[in-house]
Amino acid sequence: xxxxxxxxxxxxxxxxxxxxxxxxxxxxxxxxxxxxxxxxxxxxxxxxxxxxxxxxxxxxxxxxxxxxxxxxxxxxxxxxxxxxxxxxxxxxxxxxxxxxxxxxxxxxxxxxxxxxxxxxxxxxxxxxxxxxxxxxxxxxxxxxxxxxxxxxxxxxxxxxxxxxxxxxxxxxxxxxxxxxxxxxxxxxxxxxxxxxxxxxxxxxxxxxxxxxxxxxxxxxxxxxxxxxxxxxxxxxxxxxxxxxxxxxxxxxxxxxxxxxxxxxxxxxxxxxxxxxxxxxxxxxxxxxxxxxxxxxxxxxxxxxxxxxxx
Amino acid sequence: xxxxxxxxxxxxxxxxxxxxxxxxxxxxxxxxxxxxxxxxxxxxxxxxxxxxxxxxxxxxxxxxxxxxxxxxxxxxxxxxxxxxxxxxxxxxxxxxxxxxxxxxxxxxxxxxxxxxxxxxxxxxxxxxxxxxxxxxxxxxxxxxxxxxxxxxxxxxxxxxxxxxxxxxxxxxxxxxxxxxxxxxxxxxxxxxxxxxxxxxxxxxxxxxxxxxxxxxxxxxxxxxxxxxxxxxxxxxxxxxxxxxxxxxxxxxxxxxxxxxxxxxxxxxxxxxxxxxxxxxxxxxxxxxxxxxxxxxxxxxxxxxxxxxxxxxxxxxxxxxxxxxxxxxxxxxxxxxxxxxxxxxxxxxxxxxxxxxxxxxxxxxxxx
Numbered sequence: 185x186x187x188x189x190x191x192x193x194x195x196x197x198x199x200x201x202x203x204x205x206x207x208x209x210x211x212x213x214x215x216x217x218x219x220x221x222x223x224x225x226x227x228x229x230x231x232x233x234x235x236x237x238x239x240x241x242x243x244x245x246x247x248x249x250x251x252x253x254x255x256x257x258x259x260x261x262x263x264x265x266x267x268x269x270x271x272x273x274x275x276x277x278x279x280x281x282x283x284x285x286x287x288x289x290x291x292x293x294x295x296x297x298x299x300x301x302x303x304x305x306x307x308x309x310x311x312x313x314x315x316x317x318x319x320x321x322x323x324x325x326x327x328x329x330x331x332x333x334x335x336x337x338x339x340x341x342x343x344x345x346x347x348x349x350x351x352x353x354x355x356x357x358x359x360x361x362x363x364x365x366x367x368x369x370x371x372x373x374x375x376x377x378x379x380x381x382x383x384x385x386x387x388x389x390x391x392x393x394x395x396x397x398x399x400x401x402x403x404x405x406x407x408x409x410x411x412x413x414x415x416x417x418x419x420x421x422x423x424x425x426x427x428x429x430x431x432x433x434x435x436x437x438x439x440x441x442x443x444x445x446x447x448x449x450x451x452x453x454x455x456x457x458x459x460x461x462x463x464x465x466x467x468x469x470x471x472x473x474x475x476x477x478x479x480x481x482x483x484x485x486x487x488x489x490x491x492x493x494x
Numbered sequence: 495x496x497x498x499x500x501x502x503x504x505x506x507x508x509x510x511x512x513x514x515x516x517x518x519x520x521x522x523x524x525x526x527x528x529x530x531x532x533x534x535x536x537x538x539x540x541x542x543x544x545x546x547x548x549x550x551x552x553x554x555x556x557x558x559x560x561x562x563x564x565x566x567x568x569x570x571x572x573x574x575x576x577x578x579x580x581x582x583x584x585x586x587x588x589x590x591x592x593x594x595x596x597x598x599x600x601x602x603x604x605x606x607x608x609x610x611x612x613x614x615x616x617x618x619x620x621x622x623x624x625x626x627x628x629x630x631x632x633x634x635x636x637x638x639x640x641x642x643x644x645x646x647x648x649x650x651x652x653x654x655x656x657x658x659x660x661x662x663x664x665x666x667x668x669x670x671x672x673x674x675x676x677x678x679x680x681x682x683x684x685x686x687x688x689x690x691x692x693x694x695x696x697x698x699x700x701x702x703x704x705x706x707x708x709x710x711x712x713x714x715x716x717x718x719x720x721x722x723x724x725x726x727x728x729x730x731x732x733x734x735x736x737x738x739x740x741x742x743x744x745x746x747x748x749x750x751x752x753x754x755x756x757x758x759x760x761x762x763x764x765x766x767x768x769x770x771x772x773x774x775x776x777x778x779x780x781x782x783x784x785x786x787x788x789x790x791x792x793x794x795x796x797x798x799x800x801x802x803x804x805x806x807x808x809x810x811x812x813x814x815x816x817x818x819x820x821x822x823x824x825x826x827x828x829x830x831x832x833x834x835x836x837x838x839x840x841x842x843x844x845x846x847x848x849x850x851x852x853x854x855x856x857x858x859x860x861x
Contacts, residue, residue: 208696209700211697212693212698213696213697215693216694216698217697220701264720324593324596324597324599324600324615327603328616328618332616332620335838337791339834339837342711342798342799344814344826344830347818347823347826350821351639351640351641351823354639354640422707423707426707426708429709430711433709434799449712449714449715453715453719453803453804456719461712461715465709465712465713468712469708472708472709473704473708476707
């Protein structure tokens, strides 16, 4: 922030509109994105050229030109790296053209993944908040549980996703819940850590003030600790929702590619349908970005309702 | 406090006379009976006579352990299932006793500043979780495919050590470590390079932040297609996964040096390289270590999950998915235990290095 202010204040640049744009954020992000897109196209040509050349050889064509070659690298059915516009066409086909209830629609698969992620997110958030409240109020728990909560995250939970799915499947639990449980396990950690930090964030002066009002423990929690923790809670929720979606996607891998974005990726990798994998990947990225934005929106609304600066 | 003692004695004696299923009753097993009575006595003793807090904590710990031993002895003798009521009353009583032990230890923690005391509570809880797991899975005769008892997992580990070793070499040493080094190294170098061009930095930071929140693990099938089934594709997934958290943290960390320190370096007429090496990189170390720690867990997950999309016939991910498919759940848990141990060890090693390199940081200074 400090460097940004300095640059704007430097004499001479003030009246140069480009310099002001460059000092902002939109132009740099745009330029970098365009550069990445350009690199992608170049990589498409480089990676797919071999496939196109092999095709020419099989067709015994020797009169191809460079322009034809470049065009052909972006027209293959199963390219090593599909060009961005190929993915866009696939997205248009599987998102907009097909009815959202069809099994070939990415909206349907996205919803399967997202619903599991949301249920897991809700469960994990609840567990995280309850754990944090218990830890803050019971000193014995703080010493006993905190190290294990941290250690729980060094266990690669996603690695045991297949086992959780298989085991829960053998007792008759199939579909949404097993995936949601994996999501919940990933979610609870950032929420618990953030909430413990947030609930203990009121400083001694504030605690003393509330005590001079002879507030009960419940009032102290309702009027001071919980409001103070809200900002921390939302920061954690943004991390948690992204993790929940990752958990749901990985949870779909061992179910034998039935439904969901993870299943689309898996079946795409079985059949070499690279465009399908990339389309599922892009939808996953969009869904994840939108969910984070939604949490951000909820944060802004809540913070405004609580009267803090917008 | 007297009330607690009365509850302990009454519940302990009630457990003695409850039915124990196939094992008959407590009175038929003198060893278990003796252990149980000593446990109750040790639990009650601190409430009848004033003892030091350390003595109380040790005494209650011992009593919980003896009580668990007594119950387990009965379970082995056949006290299984929901008709062995005495076992379950006893287990609940033991949980309450452990709870009081934890309170005593918390009081000790508040009074003294020893590391051993600080470790005692989490170790006790971990051990107790294992004991409870064992008592419940054996006592309720839970089928092994659902949840094997820890003892069975221990047997599986001991029996399949060579297999687990090969898997560890493939996934941890050959896939994860190269990917981790490449990803973190590239993130560090790109972060430093980008830092010289503020325009690029402002453009890359939001994109990097977005990318670290995306399900990058999804590129695993693509990488398998590009780099083949062996470790190269797994290392590539790990490298991409670890790149963005490192990039974002390096960019943030290089901004962490204060104005005053910058000015000081300038008064020394330090060059860009000297400022970077002597002031800015050390100031960025807490951020870099933060990324290294996040990445250590991410990397293991990436390496294992990438194996679900195709591997040679070894590797932790391969073992987990095939053993789960064959319902060999004990082997799955054994692999998970190895993964958890190696993940925790990697995390711990990085934390130890962090402590020795960023000892000056406020969060590590002693109060």
